[in-house]
Amino acid sequence: MLMLMREKIKQIIQTAMGPASAEFNFDLTYPDAKFGDYATNAALVWAKLSKQKPQDVAKNLIEKMDKAMFETVEIAGPGFINFRLKNNELLTQPSALNPQRSEKILLEYFQPNIAKPLHIGHLETAVIGDAIKRMLLFVGEKVESDTHMGDWGTQFGFLILAVKKFGKVNEKIYAQLNQEAEKDPSIHESAKQEFVKLEQGDQENRKIWQDLVEDSVKQFLQINQLMDILPFDHHWPESFYEDKMPGVLTELESKDILQTGERGARIVNLEQQKLGIAVIVKSDGGTTYLLRDLATFIFAQKEGFKKHLYVVDNRQSHHYKQLFAILHRMEKIEEGEGAHIDYGFVSFKGEALSTRKGNMILALDVIAQAEEKVAQVIAEKNPDLKDKQGVIKAVTKGALKYFILKHNRHSDIEFSWEEVLDFEGNSGPYLQYAYARLSSILKKSQITNPKFQINPKSQISNTERELLFKLSILSEIVDDTLADYLPNILANYLYNLAGLINKFYHESHILSEKDQTVKNFRLALIAKAKNTLGKGLELLGIQALEEM
């Protein structure tokens, strides 16, 4: 059974505390490097409960503790216990854990809408979802991804109406028609009618719809290549659930959950949970997104998915609360089996981006501008680079993905061209650059697989020691990242790691080092750093480059 180092240390602490340890929680954190590798507040917590002095409790704990793994165990500050591991222990952290759970997880992300071009918001869901998928796979979970294309709903009434009126539809026509509808309610009404006809199987409308969908699917699947998104395991668009909705309605009826609301709409009353009214079927008989999401969840459950995760922006959190509340009432869901992985949407110059306002930042525009800037930088810094095109693409994707992933997904992002196109400092290319320099040294050393020889007599600098520890905790960081599905935890870690690597690179000379033992140790450190940084980048979906 593989175990994270911090779990081992927690067990050691618990063992030292004896049966009393079951009664309370304590933390094990990463303190400032000068204090140690790990720190615990266990003595402080215990002292509080037992009304003893923290220092005494700590002293007692340390005495009883199995200290074999540690270089030092010290009391510090108000009663923290700081642990410093023996150097050899730093090489033993498993790169992956044994999977604890074996249920299938459905991870839904990337929900493009027909007749709307891909924009920055689509990049967010795709990039966040992809990173989460990569990490879940890394820890051994059975996760499958699904795109949920918006190919159904009243909007299709508008699209069909547009095709009938103008013979075709594009973004402009669609927007124009929507604007007209705001002034003229009869247009809105006819659009709704067209969708009802589509749902009832009208042949002409079906044909128009199919053509629209086929076109769009081709366009959307560019995302896999465009942004290096792992292939999707499923494409279950909204229309996929068309024939699964009646069954859900029947079940809602039989469980007496459904009520008739205003104008004959079929609703679920969630006022008690302070979630308002959920409309399941509209008064014109058309289905709602909510009904399709119910059908989606229930379908996935029948397919054996125990957990259903949705990577969708935070404006829809009310919707997902309603969804989970209804599923709960249907007794289909238990705590933790459905989760809305929400993210803040992008604003630009303080204004929310929207297609309607016309300030939307399109995916292809961002990519094009970033590629242009990357090409400039390469022309300036590394004009003789081989495979320029490949590197330009990889650096561009790295910059965009990292820009998205470094933010705590809960916060809204203020988009700034300046920041997105800045490849210095806390950026994707900074990480890729650190990696490329490591590769370069290893290549020049001509030692392909250096072995660690930690000679107790040879000097290990503070930076080297700190780096060695940092390299040992990748799995713990992934574990933290997945606890709340916050990819920025991994992104921040990698940024700090790259900073340490750069500092080490700056302070310690490798190729010119005379002492063979020291040189070997440093080379091994470089190799391990390269592997770890490379692995971390891969988990974010960012390509590591040998040269750039």
Add this chain to the structure above:
RNA sequence: GCGCUUGUAGCUCAGUGGAUAGAGCGUUCCCCUCCGAAGGGAAAGGCCGUGCGUUCGAUUCGCACCAGGCGCACCA
């Protein structure tokens, strides 16, 4: 009105019940006759929105208020 969410350096953002609150950008400096300067180092810059409470300890938890954003029955 109700609900959710955010408020941390000039700007954009991390972060945490505790040991000196961090980074990038911007500003002012320093470092390529040594492995890639897309790099490293230094300085300046903070009542962590306000008030009250819980706590040995609050920027972190709770409540109230102020300010922004989002959502709240037939859009998805």
